[in-house]
Amino acid sequence: MTGWTDDADIGHPFWWEAAPPQPAEAGLPAHCDVLVIGAGYAGLSAAIAAHDCGATVAVADAGLPGAGASSRNGGMVGAHPRLSWSRLAGLYGAETADALFAEARPALEWLRGFIRSEGIDCDLQQTGRIQLAWTRKDFEAQRQMARDVAAKSDVQVRLLDRSGLGSEIATDQYFGGLLFPEHAAIDPAKFHRGLMRAAQRRGIAVAGACPVTALGRAPLGFTARTGQGQVRADKVILATNGYTGPPFRWHALRVFALPSFIIATEQLPAGDLAHLAPGRRTMVETRARHSYFRLSPDGRRVLFGGRAAMRPVPLERAAERLHATMAGIWAELRGVKLSHVWMGNVGYTFDHMPNVGEDRGLHHAMGFSGSGTVMAPYLGAKAAYRALGDPRGATAYADTRLRRHPLHPVPTPHFLRAADLWYRHWVDRIETWRGRA
Numbered sequence: 001m002t003g004w005t006d007d008a009d010i011g012h013p014f015w016w017e018a019a020p021p022q023p024a025e026a027g028l029p030a031h032c033d034v035l036v037i038g039a040g041y042a043g044l045s046a047a048i049a050a051h052d053c054g055a056t057v058a059v060a061d062a063g064l065p066g067a068g069a070s071s072r073n074g075g076m077v078g079a080h081p082r083l084s085w086s087r088l089a090g091l092y093g094a095e096t097a098d099a100l101f102a103e104a105r106p107a108l109e110w111l112r113g114f115i116r117s118e119g120i121d122c123d124l125q126q127t128g129r130i131q132l133a134w135t136r137k138d139f140e141a142q143r144q145m146a147r148d149v150a151a152k153s154d155v156q157v158r159l160l161d162r163s164g165l166g167s168e169i170a171t172d173q174y175f176g177g178l179l180f181p182e183h184a185a186i187d188p189a190k191f192h193r194g195l196m197r198a199a200q201r202r203g204i205a206v207a208g209a210c211p212v213t214a215l216g217r218a219p220l221g222f223t224a225r226t227g228q229g230q231v232r233a234d235k236v237i238l239a240t241n242g243y244t245g246p247p248f249r250w251h252a253l254r255v256f257a258l259p260s261f262i263i264a265t266e267q268l269p270a271g272d273l274a275h276l277a278p279g280r281r282t283m284v285e286t287r288a289r290h291s292y293f294r295l296s297p298d299g300r301r302v303l304f305g306g307r308a309a310m311r312p313v314p315l316e317r318a319a320e321r322l323h324a325t326m327a328g329i330w331a332e333l334r335g336v337k338l339s340h341v342w343m344g345n346v347g348y349t350f351d352h353m354p355n356v357g358e359d360r361g362l363h364h365a366m367g368f369s370g371s372g373t374v375m376a377p378y379l380g381a382k383a384a385y386r387a388l389g390d391p392r393g394a395t396a397y398a399d400t401r402l403r404r405h406p407l408h409p410v411p412t413p414h415f416l417r418a419a420d421l422w423y424r425h426w427v428d429r430i431e432t433w434r435g436r437a
């Protein structure tokens, strides 16, 4: 039975205590060169890049800017392709697979450079990240991934066998892991706040509580119906990711919202958690439950996320599941109280790969599939460069694709109900058995 602290906050991210999303009340112009829809990492980064190219830019967000995934995530920073080289080569060809691997390092460096040049205080910590192998088969796949990363990119990578993992995490649940020592951790809400400030410093109009409800094509661009009336724009960039709704049917059929849940433990005395994850790495599992976890920036809480369900469920129920999974990894956390549980939408594609591109002149950067702390701001900027014909828009992520799937014929992802049952009742059991084999 999960215990809660007296002041537990059910529904609000732990990150919002230090950096809650703020209302943005700028007035939108009647005309601008570039209108950006969505004020998360991707949208704000696109707006900043477009502005710095000399364009007049405005940003409209349906809610509080940042209250989408960008202030709710785990703050785990990494940018290697999620798929193996051979899988990518099968999907897009060897040349694109090579280019995607090669772009991992530039993308990570772009993010670091951006944080530095904009002076963003977001508790950036050089933690490194470990992908933990749940089964022997997963570990063998990691062996190949390590070879591919070493051969095809400049990203540092180290394969850790079971004994090597001992100095990283106090559990014997995993067969081994893949360590990316250059990966990092941030406070995601502070990072978003830094992006907002960078946009506002430039005089970019960011309007919250201002949904775009229709987008029409005009002879020289677009006319958007927004919460503040009509806005004409020569170019439009869609940056709505896991919150893409009905006006953008083409995209909503290709990028679906997969809920992800996170719990935060109560604050524990300084040093009490140090032995659980001595390296303080951020960690993510290969299991389909897709648990990911880290310590809070002050090292006094565990933040533990995962796919507690593949559809929205009551947060208390999600918290019970995550708590149980966490206690399965670290038994001594069984009695620890929780202070927060929250959820957000991950924008997923059927290829598991982000994409930057356009549909008849409407540009987009989306489908980050859980890798958005780097890829959303990085590809947001690329989308702006591409919309403006700037050569800096070159990226291999223009050669991935947003594809449709027969199980997702309407914009609402009903198929996730069936997927939820399938994963929890079959895949999970099989994986639990294999993990112990």
Ligand SMILES: Cc1cc2nc3c(=O)[nH]c(=O)nc-3n(C[C@H](O)[C@H](O)[C@H](O)COP(=O)(O)OP(=O)(O)OC[C@H]3O[C@@H](n4cnc5c(N)ncnc54)[C@H](O)[C@@H]3O)c2cc1C
Binding pocket: 037, 038, 039, 040, 041, 042, 043, 060, 061, 062, 063, 064, 065, 066, 067, 068, 069, 070, 071, 072, 073, 074, 075, 076, 077, 078, 210, 211, 212, 213, 239, 240, 241, 242, 243, 244, 245, 247, 260, 261, 262, 292, 305, 343, 344, 345, 346, 347, 365, 366, 368, 369, 370, 371, 372, 373, 374, 376
């Ligand atoms: C719980 C959770 C944990 C995660 N953990 C990690 C992690 O550790 N590492 C990692 O790399 N990634 C992680 N991610 C993914 C990452 O947070 C996202 O990929 C990233 O924030 C996406 O940014 P975005 O700007 O594309 O979208 P969002 O931040 O989701 O912003 C989209 C915005 O579009 C707006 N919008 C939607 N429709 C309209 C409309 N019609 N008009 C105007 N505005 C509209 C919404 O209001 C929203 O503000 C996680 C995601 C979640 C939910």
